[in-house]
Structure formats: C-alpha cells, structure tokens
Amino acid sequence: MNDLSPTPSPVIPHPLAEGEDGLYILRPARPADVPALVGLITELAEFENLTHLLSLTPEALAPHLFGEKPVAESWVAEHQSGEVVAFALTFLNFSTFLAKPGLYLEDLYVKPAHRGAGLGRRMLTLLAGIANERGYGRFEWCVLDWNENAIRFYEKMGATLLPDWRLCRLSGESLHRYAP
Numbered sequence: 001m002n003d004l005s006p007t008p009s010p011v012i013p014h015p016l017a018e019g020e021d022g023l024y025i026l027r028p029a030r031p032a033d034v035p036a037l038v039g040l041i042t043e044l045a046e047f048e049n050l051t052h053l054l055s056l057t058p059e060a061l062a063p064h065l066f067g068e069k070p071v072a073e074s075w076v077a078e079h080q081s082g083e084v085v086a087f088a089l090t091f092l093n094f095s096t097f098l099a100k101p102g103l104y105l106e107d108l109y110v111k112p113a114h115r116g117a118g119l120g121r122r123m124l125t126l127l128a129g130i131a132n133e134r135g136y137g138r139f140e141w142c143v144l145d146w147n148e149n150a151i152r153f154y155e156k157m158g159a160t161l162l163p164d165w166r167l168c169r170l171s172g173e174s175l176h177r178y179a180p
Contacts (some may be wrong), residue, residue: 010056024119026126029074029087031066034058036084037074044109048144075126079120086110086119088127093140100137103127108141124157142167 029037038058045051063069078087086109093104105127110119131139143150143161151161170178 023080024085024114024117025080026075026077026119026122029065029076030071031062033074033076033084034062034065035090036076037061037065037087040084040087040111041089041107043111043129044107047109052065075123077110077114077123079114086123087112090127093138095137098137100135102136102138102140103131103134105139105141120153121157 016061022124035058038061041056042051042054042059045054053174065074072089072091074087074089076084079085088108090103091106093102094100095102105124108120108123110123128139145151155161
C-alpha cells in the first residue's frame with residue numbers, strides 16, 4: 001500500500017516578492033511557526049466572522065502538521081523581519097474519477113498590511129506547482145460566496161467556480177451521533 005501522507009516539496013524555500021516592506025520568503029511551516037499559524041488562523045476567523053467556531057490551540061494543531069502521522073501541510077510567507085505574514089494549509093483528497101490524489105487548500109490568508117505584494121498569487125502558484133510535481137489530478141478549494149474580491153482573484157488565476165456543487169458537512173453533535 002502506498003503511503004500518501006504529505007511530503008515536503010523540494011521546490012521551496014524560494015524568494016517570493018520584493019515588496020515595499022522588503023523581501024518575503026515562501027517556505028514550509030516549521031514547528032516553531034505553530035503559534036504564528038494559530039494567530040493567522042484566528043485573524044482569518046475574524047475576517048470571516050467565524051470566531052465562534054474556533055477551538056484552535058497550538059497544542060491541538062501541531063500534531064496534525066508535525067506529529068508522527070501528519071495529515072496536513074502548511075506553507076508560510078516570512079517577511080525579512082522574521083514575521084510570518086501569510087499561510088496556506090493543505091491536505092490530500094482523492095478523485096475516484098481521475099484515480100489520483102489531489103491537493104485541497106483549506107485556508108489561505110495574508111495579513112492586511114502585506115496584501116498587494118503578490119503573496120496570495122505566489123502561494124497559489126507554488127501550491128499548483130507542487131500538485132503538478134506530485135502527479136496530483138486536482139488542486140481545489142472553497143471560497144465564501146460573499147468574498148467577491150477572492151472570487152475575482154481566483155477566476156483571474158484560472159480557477160473554475162463549480163456552481164452545481166454544494167459543500168456538505170457533518171460536525172459537532174451531528175457527527176457525534178454516528179459514533180459507535
């Protein structure tokens with residue numbers, strides 16, 4: 001049986017952009033970045049008005065990224081000052097029609113002060129390249145229907161919005177009622 005757990009890509013780190021504030025480096029997240037990731041995820045939840053759903057802590061996140069059997073990968077954009085100013089978190093999915101794994105982008109977030117430096121575009125470009133490099137059949141993600149800026153950005157990047165598909169989810173009590 002093949003081990004489809006995430007593996008770091010050899011194409012990173014590499015320089016991203018010269019911005020007004022200096023150089024940014026895109027690199028895989030490291031265990032020391034977990035507190036910064038939690039901070040960025042919290043900012044994202046605030047932006048999306050979803051803080052009521054947060055139960056995130058560094059201790060809860062770290063094993064899923066860096067534990068014995070990681071189930072997700074994360075990349076960060078680090079400003080030359082050392083501050084982590086953006087992140088992407090991905091995991092594997094699978095297409096039965098293509099008979100191939102795919103890369104699913106759970107979250108992409110850039111701090112407001114660092115938007116406009118090309119970090120979002122370069123992060124998506126890097127992740128699409130990694131999906132290609134690994135032989136995956138798809139790179140996909142969801143976007144909130146009210147986030148018009150993100151929708152336009154993704155369409156400019158060549159992404160196709162799938163209007164006939166709806167996201168379904170069981171969580172919390174709905175999920176727990178199926179426990180054995």
